[in-house]
Amino acid sequence: MFRVIFLGTAGSLPTKDRNTSATMVNREGELMLFDCGEGTQQQMMRAKTGMKALSSIFISHFHADHILGIPGLIQTMSFHGRTEPLKIYGPHRVHEFVRILSALGYYKLRFEIEGIDLEAGDIIKRDGYSIHVIGTEHSVPSLGYALVEDKRTGKFNREKAMELGVPPGPLFSKLHNGEVVELDGRTILPEDVVGDARPGRKIVYSGDTRPCSGILEASRDADLLIHDATLSKDQQEWAIESMHTTAEEAALLAKEAGVKQLILTHISSRYSDDVTPLLEEAKAVFGNVIVAEDMMEIEVPYPDKK
Numbered sequence: 001m002f003r004v005i006f007l008g009t010a011g012s013l014p015t016k017d018r019n020t021s022a023t024m025v026n027r028e029g030e031l032m033l034f035d036c037g038e039g040t041q042q043q044m045m046r047a048k049t050g051m052k053a054l055s056s057i058f059i060s061h062f063h064a065d066h067i068l069g070i071p072g073l074i075q076t077m078s079f080h081g082r083t084e085p086l087k088i089y090g091p092h093r094v095h096e097f098v099r100i101l102s103a104l105g106y107y108k109l110r111f112e113i114e115g116i117d118l119e120a121g122d123i124i125k126r127d128g129y130s131i132h133v134i135g136t137e138h139s140v141p142s143l144g145y146a147l148v149e150d151k152r153t154g155k156f157n158r159e160k161a162m163e164l165g166v167p168p169g170p171l172f173s174k175l176h177n178g179e180v181v182e183l184d185g186r187t188i189l190p191e192d193v194v195g196d197a198r199p200g201r202k203i204v205y206s207g208d209t210r211p212c213s214g215i216l217e218a219s220r221d222a223d224l225l226i227h228d229a230t231l232s233k234d235q236q237e238w239a240i241e242s243m244h245t246t247a248e249e250a251a252l253l254a255k256e257a258g259v260k261q262l263i264l265t266h267i268s269s270r271y272s273d274d275v276t277p278l279l280e281e282a283k284a285v286f287g288n289v290i291v292a293e294d295m296m297e298i299e300v301p302y303p304d305k306k
């Protein structure tokens, strides 16, 4: 399972239909939050994501619309008796932020929260995937993130193995796991029966940013790019001044990077009634694009299963 759940898709200000920034990834049951705007915990309840499996929060930057949900979420998890540790990652000073948070609320936390300062270029290695930290260009120190899964072992060629006289059973697993098998004086190599390693999935979350080379490079051949598209191109100057991206610019970047799918988020309240301008200008450049809505969920398939 690799599901992306859009819990908050508003740009800067919440609207009646859009909460402030929060994007959740459910990868094989492990939950990760990318930003955690005010009210994210209620959005999690509405989306029925649960909280216990939340392992990490990745903060893109310290604007209020990306972090204000964290104190409340921590308090609720503590109230529910959480014991699992939580890691909070973000730009410089996240460590201090977590320390102050833990002290401020007089919480009696029964779980450990670790705040980890990150820099562009850092790679967090996890079991089966890694998080690549990307430098972005916003009005305050900011980061984007790429979740990159490890390569998977190649497909096992059952017929070929049988042809070579390997009996189905434990020897199949040995070969699939890369072990050499001796059989009646013959040597069977894993590469005789196992195909090339298959790519895992890759998604990129830009956070708030101008279009930038860091996100472009990290997004090469990504299965999904979730990009700031606060404004439409008729607000180009304001996009530059406020250090956000227009829908057209996000589409141009997605096209250049060769991503498979683009989802536009951080939508300004000026489009609260109608996102058509954003969608149309993006579609004119890059076909496979949608505008995120709160509570929207999408499954990201393996690249070889599309």
Ligand SMILES: [Zn+2]
Pocket (backbone or CB within 6 Å): 011, 012, 021, 063, 065, 066, 208, 266
């Ligand atoms: Zn924002």
Ligand SMILES: [Zn+2]
Pocket (backbone or CB within 6 Å): 061, 063, 138, 208
């Ligand atoms: Zn911001």
